[in-house]
Amino acid sequence: MRLLSGKTAIVTGSGRSIGKAVAKLLSEHGANVVVNDLDQGPAQETVDEIAEAGGRAALCAGSVTDPDIPDKLVATALEAFGSLDVIVNNAGYTWDGVIHKMGDEQFDAMLDVHLRAPFRVVRAAAPYLRGAAKDDLAAGRRPPCRKIVNVSSTSGVAGNAGQINYAAGKMGIVGMTKTIAKEWGRFNICCNAVAYGFIESRLTQPKEAGDTTSSGIALGIPQRMREAALPHIPLLRYGTPEDAAGPVLFLASPLSDYVTGSVVLVTGGSVV
Ligand SMILES: NC(=O)c1ccc[n+]([C@@H]2O[C@H](COP(=O)([O-])OP(=O)(O)OC[C@H]3O[C@@H](n4cnc5c(N)ncnc54)[C@H](O)[C@@H]3O)[C@@H](O)[C@H]2O)c1
Known part of the structure; x- marks a missing residue:
């Protein structure tokens, strides 16, 4: 069954x-x-892999913290495909x-990427999302259910030592999620969040691997912290990106x- 045709x-x-x-x-x-990413090469690879599998994808590379990118994302969706139904922040x-050692730049960077950027993307999409729904309502039809899925974290639900900046952003997006749900429910727009625990990715790989962001942040x-986390996960394994994607599909689908x-x-069942 294809849920998003x-x-x-x-x-x-x-x-x-x-x-x-x-x-x-x-x-x-x-x-x-x-497909969007700060790093153009990996984003293009995703586009190519989707195309090779028979799907349709369009590239809109750039940092979501760039004030121009939200409008470009929406314009790409409308120009390439003629509609916008799902946003995954x-x-x-x-x-x-x-x-006690965190400066303003480090604190603000997390609010920028995890909170301000998703807000701007949703705001940029507002004219289309609200307008399309209003047209349907004016014609006496219930609009199709459009979806926004925001990515949070256990740090955004329960806090986490060493992550005051990240936790503030990830908890902020939960507040934003609940507000969008209340404000846009009348347009049949559903807004939910997923809060991930420990998912295998660049963010959770062993720090000893030495990977950094393009701006040099480790x-x-x-x-030792990876190993310490495992016994607290009832399913006794870290999640995979595919484990993480399933609930997003559910929240994006009818x-x-x-x-x-x-x-x-x-x-994986860990209590927060
Ligand atoms: N991995 C986990 O355990 C975990 C847990 C909780 C929440 N999360 C959240 O899940 C999301 C995805 O993280 P991941 O674990 O897949 O990390 P990742 O680093 O493996 O992948 C994140 C991708 O986002 C891109 N990116 C980063 N900043 C960007 C920006 N400003 N503009 C556009 N693209 C940008 C990166 O280039 C990268 O390709 C993040 O919001 C993260 O905070 C992850």
Whole structure:
């Protein structure tokens, strides 16, 4: 069963890991996908892999923190595919530090990418999403259910030592999710969040691997902390990007047309 035939989705940060798995899964279910990433090469690879599998994807590379990108994402969806039905605000990274050593730049960077950018993307899409729904309502039809899925974290549900900046952003997006659900329910727009626990990706790889963002911020978790996390996951394994993508598909699909304002924990059962 293809759940998203003819729908168009924007997936930010879909050049790697979770975002890439989401873009590919939505495509497998028939969606046209606007692929975005800060890094053009990985984003192009996602576009190519979708095309090779018989799907349709369009590239819109650039940082979601660039004020021009939200409008470009929406324009790409409308120009390439003629509609916009699903937005997945996934792009992000971590820049950890303890409270007493954290400067404003490090704090603000997390609010910019995890909070301000998703807000701008949703605001940029507002004229289309609200306008299309209003046209249907004026014609006496219930608009099709459009979907926004925001990516949060257990840090955004329960806080986490060493992540005051990230936790603030990821908890902020939960507030934004619930507000969009209340404000846009009358347009039949559902807005939900997924809160991930430990998903294998660049952000959770051993820090010893030495990977960094393009601006040089170290990514990963010390190996001893990775090992310490495992016994606290009832399913006794870390999640894969594919594990992370499934609940996003559910929240993007008609299976969840009566679910809005929710936060789905995708944690392997770990208590937050
Ligand atoms: N991996 C986990 O365990 C975990 C847990 C909780 C939440 N998350 C969240 O999941 C999302 C995806 O993370 P991931 O684990 O797949 O990380 P990842 O680093 O493997 O992939 C993230 C992708 O987003 C891109 N990106 C980063 N900043 C961007 C920006 N400003 N504009 C556009 N693209 C940008 C990166 O280039 C990368 O390709 C993030 O929001 C992250 O905070 C991940």
